[in-house]
Amino acid sequence: MIIKKFQAATENEAIMLAKNELGKDAIVMNIKYIKPKGIYKLFKKASVEVTAAVDEENSYTDGKKMLSEIKKINDNSVSTSAPVNPSLAKKEVLAVKKEENPLFSNPNIIIEPEEEEKKNESETAIEQRLNELQYLLEAQMKVKKETDSLEREQEEKTESKNEACIKLISEKLIQNEVDELYAAQLIKEIEKGLNADASVDNILSTVYQKIILKIGQPKPIEVEEGKTKFIYFVGSTGVGKTTTIAKIAASLKLKRKAKIAMVTSDTYRIAAVEQLRTYANILGVPVKVVYTETEMEDVKREFTGYDIVLIDTAGRSHHNEAQKEDIKRLIEAIPKEEREVYLVLSATTKYKDLLEIAKTYEEITDYNLIFTKLDESDCIGNLFNIKMATGVPLSYTTWGQNVPDDIGQIDAQNIAKKLLGGNR
Template sequence: MKIRRYMGSNTQEAILKVKMDLGNEAVILNTRKVRKRGLLSFFAKPMVEVLAAIDDDISTKKETVKKVETNKQKESSTQKEINFKTNSEQKEEKIDVLENKVNNMETMLKKIYEQFQNNTGSAPASTSTSAPVSAPPRQEKTERPYSKVLMQFYNNLIKNEVEEEIAKKLIDTVSKKIGDTTSINDAASMLYSLISGILGKPETIGLKEDKKPTVIIFVGPTGVGKTTTLAKIAANYSLNLRKNVGLITADTYRIAAVEQLKTYAEILGLPVNVIYAPNEIKDAISLYADKDVVLIDTAGRSYRNKSQFDELKALIAASEADEVYLVMSSTTSVRNCNDILQNYSFLKDYKLIFTKLDESQVNGIILNTKFRTGKNLSFVTTGQCVPDDIEVLNIDKMTKNLLGSIS
């Protein structure tokens, strides 16, 4: 058995030396840290010493295997030299055959390309399987392709999950009005004006002047944060605007929903009334005749459950609310957003609140929803803190976020 010592700055380095010298069959007998001799060794980092061993039979077998492999390589090299001339002749014949096939394929591809150009009037698209993040918009044959500047803005809108149809309309409008050769600043200014015009001016709660309470009802899908949003608005109107606020909840289906609103009401010092059926809503509102604002919380209802959704419709109708707020999460996908809007289209008039802006990296849903519905935007929420994390939507900031930057 061979026993050897190996030194390294660390264990890995020492073991690597063992493997390089003795191979993977080596056995590690001992590992320890040692210092070099001399005065300076006190200031130096200790070395790692590895004691390794390998059986003599294994070592001998290794040397034998190496010799055999060397002989085989020599024999193979000699055989290759003998067959070189024969192989060269065969390769020349194969090359001639391949060249003929390549020439035939080039001719065939050229014919297919020319036929495709004649049919479509443009070059075929790349067959690469890796598509770009945002593909160019589909354009009719009579349309010119977008300039580089407009294409960059189009891609920014798509990355922000603005629907393709809406993004294309915006870019087409700019292209027609100021042309494709416009500068970045002119294109950005035009798009800023178009998008901010679509978003419009946000509207908040319009209080009555006849000393009667303004009744507001909050509706929307499950999980969007209606109760927390209502509590934030209640806190703002009660603490900051010094208004008398009354709360009503019809969300008796969700676990602890009533207790959640009661907790907020207790902290804010506001009265809260619980109703269990649509026919109770008018009596509950009448109890707050001396209030400035009455806020009504509803349960999230799935439009797929017809009976529950019909109950929500009945509650909204019975409340005769002055204002209706449709609350939506900014994390909702485009498809789900369109489904929600379609199923809440029974509402005659409403305003839009978007929650969870802090959880969403893109805000295309806000522009998409405003474009599809034409309803006024209002508040947005940016966190869970009551009453701080709520504000009126900043149109300037939102428009700039949607446009993105041009590199």
């Protein structure tokens, strides 16, 4: 049996090719529709491949007919005595066949089967290699596309997670009355150094550390051997200056064994002098009342040799220019290198008013900050706001009336936790 494959543009053409070559007894065994793949699809159309078979006995039918025709041509074109050139005869027969059978004009008809088969095999091998290469490239592109897609999805998820976490942190800061300007500034700074795959704990830790760094180290009152320090406490009426002085005096005397003296110029508030004298008597420290800056010179001479002299000033309105001048003269009565000033602010005061008070005292002198009444406020964002707005050191915080308790140095870690919603 002879089995061969034939390709043509349509099924009928492929079958006709098979019948013409193998004879009318050829049987179609398989029909395959071929779509070009790889780079061939750019310039090659789809085709039909027909697999046909015929018994070898039947395949000689057309061959006998061809020999008969060759014999007739030879009889008509040459004498019987003349030798016949087989090669020439074959060419002439093929020429006749080509004229008689229009299928010979079809370039798909195989004239030399063996050579054509070799050619087809070579082309098939090349096409197979190209297709394999194309499949490989397509597979690689598919894998890359899937990988890129997964990476994009992961990045989007990471960005979405980070954005949600940062947004929540920002909302919590603002909820705790951190000014939106400083909250946005804080978030912007941490976003710059934030890894794309940062965890929620990592983000929170970064914000926590950033807040601590911005609050900075506390600036408490230090005792220096052989030097007398004059410590002024200034601020508005009712912020708790006198009670704060008593707490600090008790801490310095009991814990540091410092030699303490007290001075008050708050002669405007009823019982202010008596309140300070009561604390002084309990602690066993001297107290002196002054009315003018001139009297501060006498205080300086009298208390030379003491470690710390704590000076309570009268509450003054930051809107009253005359009162501002009184405070300025009282402070400047002591040389700058011998004095320190602490501005006492209440955590319950509105942020706008705190800014005005801080600005007013900046015009008078350099100062450190003390915040009182933390127990009377649910939010401590103003501590952070004023620190950011002024840049001056934070020193102490107070949270009650108990003397010598309810006072401590600024705890940046505790403030950061509270600003982020913890340890309330």
